[in-house]
Amino acid sequence: MSILLALFGCRSDAPYVVPEEPMPANTVMLSQMMRELSATPGFTDAMLVQLDKNGKKGPALMTPALVKRLRELILGKDWQGLDRFPGWTMRSINPTVRVAGRVVAKDQSVTDLAARHPGTPVGSKSTKSAVTTDQVKDYVDLGDYSLEKAEIVSLDAPSKLPGFTTDGLVSELGAGVVRGDGENATLAPMHAESQRLADLLNRLSLNGLDDSVPVTVTVEGHSAKRPQELVKALMTTGHTVVVADARYFANFGHFHYRGRDVMMPFWVDSQIRVPGTRRPLLVPVSHAEYEWEVRGPKVNANVSWYFGIDGKAEFRTMDTQDQPWVLGRHAHEYRDADAVEVTRLVGKMTIAYMHQHLERPELPFGGYYPLGVCQDGVAAIERKMTGNDTLFPNTADGALFDDPRDAEINELIKAIPKDREGGAPEPARIFGSLPATNFDSITIPGFAADLKLVHTAWQDGSLERTPSWIRRVTLKIVGVAALGMLAGIVVWRRRRNR
Template sequence: MRRALQLLRLSPLLLVAGCFHHAGTSERIARDMGVVPQNTVLLSQMMRELSAEPGFTEQLLQQFDSGSKNGLPFTPELFDTFRKIILGKDWQGLDRFPGWTIHRVTQTVNAGQGVLSKISPPGGDVLKVDLGEYKLDVPGTVSLDKPSTLPGFSDKGLVTPLGHDVVHGDGADPDLAPMHSESARLAEVLNRLSLNSFNPPQGKATAPFTVELGGTKATAPEQLIVALQQTGHTVTVGDARYFANFGHFHYKGQDVEMPFWLDTGLRVPPGHPWQRSRKYLIPVSHAEYEWVVRGPKINADVTFYFGIDGHAEFRTNDQLNQAWVLKRVAHEYTNAQAVEVTRLTGSVLRAYAYLHTAHPALPFGGYYTLGVCQDVVAAIEQKMTGKTTIFPNTADTKYFHDQPDAEVFQLMNAIPKDTEGKPPAPERIFGSLPTSDFGKLTVPGLREDTERTYDAWQRGHLYRRRNLGRWISYGGIVLATIVVAALAISRRRRAA
């Protein structure tokens, strides 16, 4: 969910004040507007200004509902909710869209599977792995001792003007884009090496493929990392967390802040006795692994995640992030740990390739059903550190049970399943945020809510979502106790 995660469609929640006046959503947003990064506007502000432009609202809704392979797998109910917010000019609702629990989102996905398969029919790139010029059925050898001859960075197909001073897509990161040629080659050979032992459900096993570097031959991705280390290169693998950017819009030269909000099930504690608690909503985060390679022959940045384009693969990492998405590296792996993370990632890539081939009819390449970007990172984090600090996870692990790699099934089966409705652990909620310094949060209204909720967790006074049935049950017990006590007192008085 982030830079190459480019939106396509997108649902609602309006927080209202109670009997006593307290800071509602709009008031808190207005109060915190000062922390919005420079050169950044809210989606609601862009829509408020452009909704009067003839045809723009319809054009935008068509963009969201066009079925583009780069878009968010948007269920019919989610899109209908989003459409009502836009047409109803409910800009406050847009600023906390959709505000649902992940369990409710899952229910809409399950309910819309039949419709979604028609929106996103099977076909095209079933394997969903970018191999460049390398073929699965053709053996080959490539040397990395010479510079890459692939073209440099181009924003063609990444940046699209939509009119009315609106641009979709992000351009080059000035620090990373100059390495695009080497990054692209490294991503392609890591993808091809990961599939060296690939046995699809139908067809033949892949032909052997070898990468040479400094006299060493690698036939698996982890072997290539060893070869890089042995030839004087430093390799660092970062477990990176961002806020997911589901829009990638720019308006009048400014970034457009467009998160996708989830209800965590926690409550923001009231600041004063006369206030009520409110739902603690957070923007969905994006998680990925990032390989930073520096050395005498190769300087490259490569990332891996399962994206909303349905691809689970190594990718180049050189588009510019908008400032509001922030970044936090939760873990860094070097030396033998970098080799192990690469090995696990290659196994996961191979498992996804198998599942894509075995289940080509899954809408959006299996995105959401086979997990979101967080699932793979959470599974490997669990393996490497003994715990996971990422939310949410959506993978239906019955699919991974059917693919041949038992280790991958164990990885995916070991992480929490947020689609089942069980509240996520607070450690995972706060761990998913792209900063541990909550003062750096720039999404309006989020900083105070996060600081207050985190403090309550640390003090052991965390509020959770109210369960009406539970409160009714507790109330019945209390009422019955009062009645029994009153009758006992009445009998004693009469006896006296």
């Protein structure tokens, strides 16, 4: 029996209870909000509809299986499970994404999108003389700029674009719940300049798209036709430019409840055992992006770049206020020639993703997940710049990156580790993805304590992995066989004694 108990991994560990501390001020966990609101008629369904919409830093697609699981936790009042939702491995998440992709691919809006932007054979150019603005506007924001119009844009005069507004960013769900974040007091006042810079960096990136008509940007007599040329021109004219590789905890909900922030991370099983327990280390999915801080005599702006759940790989403004628990860390900062090089690679990454969109418009969610998530592009460039990649998870299917026009980007994407098949990620990538190196600054209840235990085990060489599904199945088969053998021996001995 001792052998059988060992085979089945039986142990009298008490169930793990998610702690309620530490918590940032004016913050509640999702479970607390749902305890109070789950009985409100229609609220759970309204919240799930909101979660199914595209969000700025959404860590995963709300697939039918995930929606079903979330509804089960709420209706079953499993608040502990809700605080670690979903807690699946990447191997478990992958099939749900594929199923969702097949469902969405049948959606009329996706069919219409593919009809508007018919694909071309991989590696070939469009049969038209040039890709049109209409073809790219679903995937990259260009502001008032056009692919068909050649123009010279000067940054010497202030931007005439409107200032920051929460219109379209913040919505009332009722019952005291708001979705969406307000303004960042430091960055929002620069919105007009930041929006102009983001639009122009996107437009300059697409100067290299097939036969598009080029746009030129000037600043104090220096001109640029590529993103990296603009960064170099800004530096030449007395501007400081810092490009940061930034990491955050992904905010899955962006909810606020009765004036308080709602903590809602999206948890993934790292397949690492928390020392002293049989629990796996569950980690909140992180968000990664490149951020440009420009300060100088003509331009003062902050913009970011990442491939988002909205299907866009583009430069964006970053004016909203993150909730405190999201934290934030610059894994790397690039200046001078390195800042120019990162900008060049990001521009080429933008074109590579645009080629994917034009060639594969039938991909649901704009290709988010099969073409990667926010981490993939950042990790690929990080590896080129530093020799290491420290992000998890990466989901891009390297086989899709085969357009010869994007040979450099294809190789970068293929070089980074992939988590689509559910392999156990390296601890360096787990810890590298975190938005903090000081674990005590992490305010997600229970997570810092687990991190400290795992990090110590990693450093002293005692780190253990949780059993793989193959091992678990094997142990069950062996256990069943052993039980059968034991039963056979008992029956045989009884008959013999008679």
